[in-house]
Every structure is written in C-alpha cells, then in structure tokens.
Amino acid sequence: MLREKPQDQGGAEGLPEAWLHSTQDVQRIMAGGVNLDGSLKPEMIRALLRFRGIDITAMAEAYGVSHQYFHLVINRERPDRRVQNLIAERLQMDADRVWGRKSNSAA
Secondary structure (H helix, E strand, C coil): CCCCCCCCCCCCCCCCHHHCCCCCHHHHCCCCEEECCCCCCHHHHHHHHHCCCHHHHHHHHHHHCCHHHHHHHHHCCCHHHHHHHHHHHHHHCCCHHHHCCCCCCCC
C-alpha cells in the first residue's frame, strides 16, 4: 500500500517561491515597513519590488531615468510624482497609499 508523503510542517503555502528567496526581505516586512501616516517605508518599497521580481535599474532605464534618481524618489529625497506613480503601478498599489499623499476629494 502506497502512503502519501505528509506535507512539510511550517512550509509557507500560497506564496510564490520568488517571494521567499530572501529572509531579510521577510524580516523587513515583519519589522514594520509602514510609517505612522500609513505610507510605506523605503525599505518596504524595495522589498516589495524585489518580491515582484522588479529590478529598479531596468525599470529606470525603461522610463529614461537613472536608477540613482529612482532611489532618491524611494527615499523621499526627490518628490517626483511621475516616478512615484510608476513605482506604485508596478507594485499594483494605489500611489497615494504607497507615498502617503492626501487625495483631493471634493466634498
């Protein structure tokens, strides 16, 4: 009689393997990658980009911007809405949420 091999205990189910390639990324997320205003911290943004397999240098070249400039935007040293929107789009997240921008809703 053949028995099925039991599933490993403690294995992460439902997460793509690419998301688990770096324990440092997971630790950064668990350490709290969210600011008090709800925006994402720069290290969280970088970790999410890595999780999605997005290379900042390649993305910057595709949009005609240097990768150093992308890092300045991620670190919030350069407030460039166009680059912020590109990064949020690649993360499939709302740009206002990622960057902590206040949405201008008419009352």
